[in-house]
Amino acid sequence: MVTFRAARDFCLLGTPFPMNLSDLAPWLATRGFAPERIEALPGDVSPRRYGRVRLAEGGSAIVAFYPEEIRPTAERFLRTTALLEGVEVPVPRVLAVDLPRGLMLIEDLGDQTLAERRDLDDAGNAPYFRHAAELSRRIATLPSESLLDDATQEPWNPPLDGPLLRRELQQTWDVYLAPRGLLGSPEQEGAIASLFDEICARLGAEPAVPCHRDYMARNLIPRPGVSGGVGEVAVIDHQDLRFGPPRYDLASLLNDTLFPSPALEAVLLAEALSGPADLESYHRAAAQRTLKATGTYAKFAERGAPRHLPLIPATVARALRHLERIPEGAEIAPELDRLWRPVL
Numbered sequence: 001m002v003t004f005r006a007a008r009d010f011c012l013l014g015t016p017f018p019m020n021l022s023d024l025a026p027w028l029a030t031r032g033f034a035p036e037r038i039e040a041l042p043g044d045v046s047p048r049r050y051g052r053v054r055l056a057e058g059g060s061a062i063v064a065f066y067p068e069e070i071r072p073t074a075e076r077f078l079r080t081t082a083l084l085e086g087v088e089v090p091v092p093r094v095l096a097v098d099l100p101r102g103l104m105l106i107e108d109l110g111d112q113t114l115a116e117r118r119d120l121d122d123a124g125n126a127p128y129f130r131h132a133a134e135l136s137r138r139i140a141t142l143p144s145e146s147l148l149d150d151a152t153q154e155p156w157n158p159p160l161d162g163p164l165l166r167r168e169l170q171q172t173w174d175v176y177l178a179p180r181g182l183l184g185s186p187e188q189e190g191a192i193a194s195l196f197d198e199i200c201a202r203l204g205a206e207p208a209v210p211c212h213r214d215y216m217a218r219n220l221i222p223r224p225g226v227s228g229g230v231g232e233v234a235v236i237d238h239q240d241l242r243f244g245p246p247r248y249d250l251a252s253l254l255n256d257t258l259f260p261s262p263a264l265e266a267v268l269l270a271e272a273l274s275g276p277a278d279l280e281s282y283h284r285a286a287a288q289r290t291l292k293a294t295g296t297y298a299k300f301a302e303r304g305a306p307r308h309l310p311l312i313p314a315t316v317a318r319a320l321r322h323l324e325r326i327p328e329g330a331e332i333a334p335e336l337d338r339l340w341r342p343v344l
Helices: 021-030 068-086 122-140 162-177 186-204 248-255 262-272 276-302 306-323 333-343
Strands: 035-040 049-055 060-065 094-098 103-107 209-211 220-223 232-235 242-244
Touching: 021 035, 021 049, 021 094, 021 103, 068 094, 068 103, 122 209, 122 220, 122 232, 122 248, 122 262, 162 186, 162 276, 186 276, 186 333, 248 262, 248 276, 248 306, 276 306, 306 333
Parallel strands: none
Antiparallel strands: 035 049, 049 060, 060 103, 094 103, 209 242, 220 232
């Protein structure tokens, strides 16, 4: 007998799972899957909903539902899955699809992301970071034309260019810095605005490459290595693949949610970067990413999902550390450290 959790278990921010769960069993059966039960999974701030399907023959899979307003996201997930598989980036296999109904069944890679592996210390995380850094290089090798719409030849996701990067920092300004009085005097406020402008303009001027866009520990699943040991990751939530600064994914990996120690970061950067220019670019991308993440966490909280708020102090501190290492930020960083000290 197929059993389902109550629909309220699929709620996120007060929005119920918008379909009859009993419809899933016939759909799965037509694709050769016999479910015994479906367990609710926590969602995120997206309208997507997820459940873990326990199968009669053993094992499990993940069912995702895409409401109509974000159904193009499901199509992009299918496309980016094929692209990443083509450059040997491990991603969840798509097992069944019904795009008209917004349903997708994908491989179940496990319960914990790298961010949730609290049992790992710096040494335990190192092989996962190293493998993830290598995968980011593979993502950057995707042919540019593969990210273009077949009909229009325009990018099918907006590029992380200077204006978009600046809009991200404007959200941080509007929802976090300004409401907390962290912009200082009018002179300081003007200097911060100029700093944000220059960071984003310089990043936007770099030759763009394909990047994941949210390449962080929350989107990486640890898995056994090819010889059965530890040290490999699979990549999830990749439908936002787009053009961006060449060090953006690496900066996201090492500066969002899970922070390697300075010693491990230095080792990983030495392996991944070619010289001082690359290092400066990395610090600039990391400064933008950490400032952007701060605003994202604050915006999530405004929408009723405050679980990321504890990440903000360390993320702001990380931003200051990177600002110290770029020409446009070095002079103002000590002043910002004093100004932002109340939230660190």
